[in-house]
Amino acid sequence: MSAPLTSLSWGGDHLLMLDQRLLPEEIVHLKLFTPEEVWEGIHSMKVRGAPAIGIAAAYGVVLAGLQYKGSLPAEWFENVRKACAYLATSRPTAVNLFWALDRMKLVAGQLAETLMSIENLNEKLLAEANDIRAEDEEVCRQIGVHALPLIQEGMGILTHCNAGGLATARYGTALAPMYLAQEQGISFKVFADETRPVLQGARLTAFELQQAGIDVTLLADNMAAMVMSKGWIQAVIVGTDRVAANGDVANKIGTYGVAVLAKAHGIPFYVASPLSTIDLNTPTGADIPIEERPAEEITESFGKRTAPPGVQVFNPAFDVTPNEYVTAIITEKGVVRAPYEESLKTLFEKQNK
Ligand SMILES: CSC[C@H]1O[C@H](OP(=O)(O)O)[C@H](O)[C@@H]1O
Numbered sequence: 001m002s003a004p005l006t007s008l009s010w011g012g013d014h015l016l017m018l019d020q021r022l023l024p025e026e027i028v029h030l031k032l033f034t035p036e037e038v039w040e041g042i043h044s045m046k047v048r049g050a051p052a053i054g055i056a057a058a059y060g061v062v063l064a065g066l067q068y069k070g071s072l073p074a075e076w077f078e079n080v081r082k083a084c085a086y087l088a089t090s091r092p093t094a095v096n097l098f099w100a101l102d103r104m105k106l107v108a109g110q111l112a113e114t115l116m117s118i119e120n121l122n123e124k125l126l127a128e129a130n131d132i133r134a135e136d137e138e139v140c141r142q143i144g145v146h147a148l149p150l151i152q153e154g155m156g157i158l159t160h161c162n163a164g165g166l167a168t169a170r171y172g173t174a175l176a177p178m179y180l181a182q183e184q185g186i187s188f189k190v191f192a193d194e195t196r197p198v199l200q201g202a203r204l205t206a207f208e209l210q211q212a213g214i215d216v217t218l219l220a221d222n223m224a225a226m227v228m229s230k231g232w233i234q235a236v237i238v239g240t241d242r243v244a245a246n247g248d249v250a251n252k253i254g255t256y257g258v259a260v261l262a263k264a265h266g267i268p269f270y271v272a273s274p275l276s277t278i279d280l281n282t283p284t285g286a287d288i289p290i291e292e293r294p295a296e297e298i299t300e301s302f303g304k305r306t307a308p309p310g311v312q313v314f315n316p317a318f319d320v321t322p323n324e325y326v327t328a329i330i331t332e333k334g335v336v337r338a339p340y341e342e343s344l345k346t347l348f349e350k351q352n353k
Pocket residue numbers: 048049050051160161162163164167168172173174200238239240241251252253317
């Protein structure tokens with residue numbers, strides 16, 4: 001599969017992070033040397049997208065381990081543990097952040113008990129972060145494989161926000177089948193919602209797909225109903241930041257509206273989700289913390305004031321699509337359909353065997 005720009009890579013003693021806030025006009029990679037810089041990169045959305053956030057946080061934990069200059073494994077682990085707790089405060093909704101941090105903390109604790117040298121501890125912790133990144137790349141490729149049959153010749157596919165290579169280690173989740181379909185010579189059209197207020201669709205998805213030579217049409221967020229009514233859309237495929245145990249889906253704000261419109265037009269609504277984004281510990285969508293972001297994202301859109309000073313603003317970064325609007329969830333282990341409480345539980349039971 002053609003691999004678009006990747007958002008994160010390890011530079012030996014720093015994390016190289018593509019500043020996605022500057023795309024598509026500028027391609028700027030930042031060198032981050034501390035957990036604090038990684039926290040800020042996640043919080044300000046220099047890096048964004050559930051899997052990419054988890055990967056960035058994992059490398060932030062590695063940077064914390066490298067900061068420790070003593071010789072006691074227990075002290076090293078305490079540094080790492082504190083960094084995990086700190087990085088967990090960078091954004092609240094994408095469960096991959098907490099999944100990755102819990103994994104890094106668990107491994108660091110196990111390593112510290114071996115009493116190996118600090119140098120070896122840091123090497124092993126870096127290896128775990130590299131594994132998280134490499135696994136995500138393969139997971140996304142597998143999501144592409146399982147989602148590929150959903151893309152038939154001549155189809156129109158609508159997507160919302162960016163669930164592409166920039167949101168993951170590579171390939172993306174919702175966009176992965178599109179890259180695969182293109183590689184296999186299937187012709188299809190993608191309609192990308194601009195996705196206000198941060199415009200991940202316009203700035204990132206349209207950019208990624210255009211770079212890959214895929215037929216993409218950019219829509220303002222209020223156009224989905226019209227293009228569906230014209231019969232231009234045969235499927236919706238989106239990513240997610242957290243799937244609850246009952247199949248409710250948290251995703252970029254506006255996704256719920258697209259799901260309702262899809263149902264109203266008899267169009268299937270698919271959610272591409274790695275297992276790492278499915279959280280059986282969150283019972284329903286009502287239990288998913290929804291991030292609220294600064295008013296300026298709306299009132300001063302990319303430097304242009306677009307609202308009266310002091311106006312009240314509500315700026316939730318995500319919404320929750322109830323499971324009854326979700327046709328299927330495409331994971332790296334296959335396609336999951338309702339009843340989701342049961343099918344997701346079965347999926348994880350098989351995984352844990
Ligand atoms: C493959 S996860 C992509 C997911 O993350 C985005 O949110 P954000 O850009 O705020 O990190 C959006 O919800 C995408 O669907």
